[in-house]
Amino acid sequence: GIENKGVNNFDPYIFEKYKYYLLNKIYFSEQLYYYSRCFLTSSVQGLLSVHDIVAQKGYDPELPPLPDNIEEEDEDSVKIISLFKSQEPLGATIKRDESTGAIVVARIMRGGAADKSGLIHEGDELREVNGVQMEDKTPEEIIPIMAQSQGEVTFKVIPVPGIKEELSANETMLFVRSLFDYNPEEDPAIPCRQAGLGFKSGDILQIVNQEDDTWWQACRHGDSNSRAGLIPSRQLQERRVALQRPKALFKPQRVPKKVTGDDLSNKPPPEMGGATQTPTYLEVAPYCRDPKEGRRLVLLVGPSGVGLSEMKRRLLLSDPDHYGVPVPHTTREKRKQEKDGVEYHFVSRQTFEMDIVNHKFLEYGEHRGNYYGTSLQSVHKVIGEDKVCLLDVQPHTVQRLHTTEFKPCVVFVKPPSIQELRFSRRKATFISTQDMTKLTKTFSEEDFEDMISSAEAMDSHYGHLFEMVVVNGDFAMAFNKLRAELEKLETAAPQWIPVEWTSHTKQNTESLC
Ligand SMILES: Nc1ncnc2c1ncn2[C@@H]1O[C@H](COP(=O)(O)OP(=O)(O)OP(=O)(O)O)[C@@H](O)[C@H]1O
Numbered sequence: 265g266i267e268n269k270g271v272n273n274f275d276p277y278i279f280e281k282y283k284y285y286l287l288n289k290i291y292f293s294e295q296l297y298y299y300s301r302c303f304l305t306s307s308v309q310g311l312l313s314v315h316d317i318v319a320q321k322g323y324d325p326e327l328p329p330l331p332d333n334i335e336e337e338d339e340d341s342v343k344i345i346s347l348f349k350s351q352e353p354l355g356a357t358i359k360r361d362e363s364t365g366a367i368v369v370a371r372i373m374r375g376g377a378a379d380k381s382g383l384i385h386e387g388d389e390l391r392e393v394n395g396v397q398m399e400d401k402t403p404e405e406i407i408p409i410m411a412q413s414q415g416e417v418t419f420k421v422i423p424v425p426g427i428k429e430e431l432s433a434n435e436t437m438l439f440v441r442s443l444f445d446y447n448p449e450e451d452p453a454i455p456c457r458q459a460g461l462g463f464k465s466g467d468i469l470q471i472v473n474q475e476d477d478t479w480w481q482a483c484r485h486g487d488s489n490s491r492a493g494l495i496p497s498r499q500l501q502e503r504r505v506a507l508q509r510p511k512a513l514f515k516p517q518r519v520p521k522k523v524t525g526d527d528l529s530n531k532p533p534p535e536m537g538g539a540t541q542t543p544t545y546l547e548v549a550p551y552c553r554d555p556k557e558g559r560r561l562v563l564l565v566g567p568s569g570v571g572l573s574e575m576k577r578r579l580l581l582s583d584p585d586h587y588g589v590p591v592p593h594t595t596r597e598k599r600k601q602e603k604d605g606v607e608y609h610f611v612s613r614q615t616f617e618m619d620i621v622n623h624k625f626l627e628y629g630e631h632r633g634n635y636y637g638t639s640l641q642s643v644h645k646v647i648g649e650d651k652v653c654l655l656d657v658q659p660h661t662v663q664r665l666h667t668t669e670f671k672p673c674v675v676f677v678k679p680p681s682i683q684e685l686r687f688s689r690r691k692a693t694f695i696s697t698q699d700m701t702k703l704t705k706t707f708s709e710e711d712f713e714d715m716i717s718s719a720e721a722m723d724s725h726y727g728h729l730f731e732m733v734v735v736n737g738d739f740a741m742a743f744n745k746l747r748a749e750l751e752k753l754e755t756a757a758p759q760w761i762p763v764e765w766t767s768h769t770k771q772n773t774e775s776l777c
Pocket residue numbers: 519520521522566567568569570571572573574575688689692693694695736737738739740742
């Protein structure tokens with residue numbers, strides 16, 4: 265049933281025809297299967313007559329007639345390609361070749377019609393589209409011609425030498441979480457704006473082509489559109505950030521934490537410098553929790569006074585069976601109504617200091633002459649109760665917990681604009697550790713400014729570790745968002761976690777000490 269229409273070197277045509285032929289065979293077999301079921305309930309005669317009808321049907325593909333203006337000398341080099349195009353773009357970009365002046369295919373977008381056909385390649389010279397000569401046209405004039413074409417579109421191309429026709433190669437299985445927002449409409453450097461893929465920080469992207477060092481091709485995970493779009497490569501994005509990044513200095517926080525980190529000086533911790541990573545793409549892998557495994561740790565991070573304790577407290581209240589917090593250690597005197605191991609583990613100063621030496625604390629600090637600290641053991645206890653362990657920590661502590669064992673979901677709680685801070689915190693107070701004469705104080709303008717600049721520094725140094733961002737302007741809205749996102753985290757299948765947490769190397773599973 266395959267006919268060669270008498271054109272030399274016309275493999276694509278035969279290939280397409282053979283594809284149709286096979287599809288028809290399948291269709292024919294399905295029909296036969298359907299009618300053979302009828303056979304069980306109806307007469308043999310009926311089936312035979314149906315068979316005759318089916319057998320007489322023509323299943324040959326109806327390809328368009330070949331253009332009759334193919335010149336003799338073109339036969340070896342010119343390829344006529346006929347594609348069926350829907351309203352979707354073809355999925356290829358074109359440009360004028362600087363040296364020859366010819367219109368060439370610049371890029372084939374993975375998953376688009378051109379790619380799926382396997383017939384058009386990067387570098388192919390475009391001579392005609394539906395009989396319209398391309399030679400004297402600019403790419404800008406050609407694009408509308410292509411866009412308006414629908415149904416059967418015939419291309420006359422001079423193939424780039426040395427390329428074998430093949431259907432799409434297997435898709436790359438590289439998934440990343442984007443760590444920045446991207447809008448191709450606002451990017452003057454993108455080679456083809458229409459081919460760009462916009463995304464938001466946190467979106468999961470599948471990178472399907474990295475052949476170009478500057479522009480990768482990617483699909484957004486979960487999108488129904490399987491055609492890839494152009495995104496800046498990691499290298500390009502790193503260069504862009506390096507050029508734009510203001511030297512974000514870590515300003516000491518004026519609003520001290522109730523329990524400070526293990527660096528009590530309020531200076532940026534020594535790891536701060538080393539932590540800086542350009543937020544581009546984080547390689548991730550799908551993860552479904554084994555019910556025998558502990559639940560992922562939830563780490564709340566943000567500048568002092570932004571509302572971490574309040575978020576944690578509300579989450580606990582909202583579902584005490586699901587969420588838990590580690591019981592901290594303290595050296596302060598136990599009050600009458602308190603029970604050891606409930607509000608705090610009450611220990612002596614000597615024991616606390618021994619535990620510091622033995623690295624038992626994730627974080628510890630001193631407040632009004634007493635030590636307070638969170639031990640790793642108390643975190644394990646909450647996880648062991650099959651609860652989501654909530655912790656608010658200094659950002660540098662996140663790095664210590666960013667391991668396969670804890671698989672933490674890091675939530676960055678961000679302050680809103682200064683105007684919104686002024687409005688929302690007009691009645692709020694916080695615990696002051698600087699002014700020893702007062703226990704609580706109201707926020708000053710300087711506190712707000714520090715909160716914002718501290719958040720910017722955290723984002724710039726540790727942004728690559730943040731999985732969620734919640735802007736705490738209106739508290740109810742921020743809390744509802746956090747709660748919904750955390751619920752989604754529990755139910756989403758799969759979740760996307762850093763790829764190194766899924767490799768079963770011993771490297772990351774070492775216990776913290
Ligand atoms: N969105 C909000 N609107 C109004 N007040 C808020 C909001 N979020 C938090 N607050 C209030 O701000 C104050 C500080 O919040 P919280 O103690 O939770 O901060 P924190 O991030 O834990 O800071 P620190 O670590 O220094 O204790 C509290 O009085 C809290 O009720």
